[in-house]
Amino acid sequence: MKMVIAVVQDKDSNRLSQALVKENVRATKLASTGGFLKAGNTTFMIGIEDDRVEGVLSLIKENCQSRQQMMAPMSSMGGNADSYIPYPVEVQVGGATVFILPVDRFEQF
Amino acid sequence: MKMVIAVVQDKDSNRLSQALVKENVRATKLASTGGFLKAGNTTFMIGIEDDRVEGVLSLIKENCQSRQQMMAPMSSMGGNADSYIPYPVEVQVGGATVFILPVDRFEQF
Amino acid sequence: MKMVIAVVQDKDSNRLSQALVKENVRATKLASTGGFLKAGNTTFMIGIEDDRVEGVLSLIKENCQSRQQMMAPMSSMGGNADSYIPYPVEVQVGGATVFILPVDRFEQF
Ligand code: NI
Ligand code: NI
Ligand code: NI
Structure with missing residues (x-):
């Protein structure tokens, strides 16, 4: 068993949660800030069998990969044309x- | 030394905290959501010597084990008899x- | 690669954050309570190359080490001289x- 700890932007958090549920992967989410990502983020803690690690990584990549996005022109705040x-x-x-x-041992009560 | 990470229902969180304090086990609590448990939950992070791991697991089991509970009849909300x-x-x-x-190293400053 | 998990008092949290940023060490912060420290605390999660672990530990020690502090005389609350x-x-x-x-593997997407 492995513990996958993934820090993802809040923006992608819901989408990843849904993808994990769909694939029957159980994740615990921790509120987190700072770190590698500028914006607010969420830390996913996922305990998973060794042979399912690649699948979980694929899900994270598909739903959270860094990407360029076009942002619409911003209207001036408070009339400052600059x-x-x-x-x-x-x-x-x-x-x-x-x-x-690595995980030494896993128990459920 | 080991790091015991336990995700427990909020319902059992206080009881587990008190049991750990009583046995002189120090735990850090992280607010968490989702995961194996449906309701709100708390993640306990416990650094502990190898020979005390079994004792900590017993405390978690005693205080948090999954169990059946009788729920009193619920009164109808807003008069909807259904x-x-x-x-x-x-x-x-x-x-x-x-x-x-597993923990490679432990330091206290 | 190692995962350094540091539980520090809220009081020292900002100072440690700034010291880590200055040394180009990326940290994720988790809101936490209880544990070894009496007051509110913050858990830093830092993924770092093995040869930089000592440097990170030094930063934590410098910015968070337990210390004595003089507290000014407290004025009586509500006129109770006692x-x-x-x-x-x-x-x-x-x-x-x-x-x-220990960390088995590290990925960035
Ligand atoms: Ni395994
Ligand atoms: Ni050990
Ligand atoms: Ni390494």
Whole structure:
């Protein structure tokens, strides 16, 4: 058994949760901040059999991979023309940082 | 040394905390959601010497084991007679999911 | 790679965060309670290469080490002269509990 610890952006958290449930993978979520990702994030703690680790990593990659996203022009705040961006910009969203730790033993009561 | 990570229902969290304190076992609690347990849960992180692991597992089992509980008849909400359950029902409460991880090194500053 | 898990007092949390950022060490913070430390605390989860573990431990020690601090005389609350402490007292603050766990594998998506 392994413990997969994945830090993902809040933006992708619900989507990953649903994908894990669909594949019958049980995850515990911890509220977390900072770390590799700029925005708010969620830490998934997943205990999983060794032969299912690759499958879990695929699910995380599919649902959380870092990607470019077009952001609509932002309207000026408070009428300050200097802060107005008149064209769409590409921003990087998503991304996951994943650690796989060995587990000595697993119990359920 | 081992790191015992136990996900328990909020319902049992205080009782487990008190049992651990009584046995002089120090635990850090993390707010968590989802996972093996349906209801809100708490993740206990317990650093413990190898020869005390069995004792800690016994405490978790004693205080958090999954069990049947009788639930009193629920009064109808808002007068909708359809949702009234006129007899006590048995529901499953509690339960703990426990991972034991190896620890390379422990420091206190 | 190692996973450094450090439980530190909230009081020292910001200072440690800044020290880690300055040294380009990425940390994820989890809200936590209880444990080795009396006051509110924060759990840092730091994935780090083996040869940088000592450096991270030094940063934690420098910024969170348990220490005596003089507390100014407290003014009496609500005029109760009995609760007034007319001289400065030394209290213990800070302290960190650190676990270093082995990591089998690390991925970034
Ligand atoms: Ni295994
Ligand atoms: Ni040991
Ligand atoms: Ni390594």
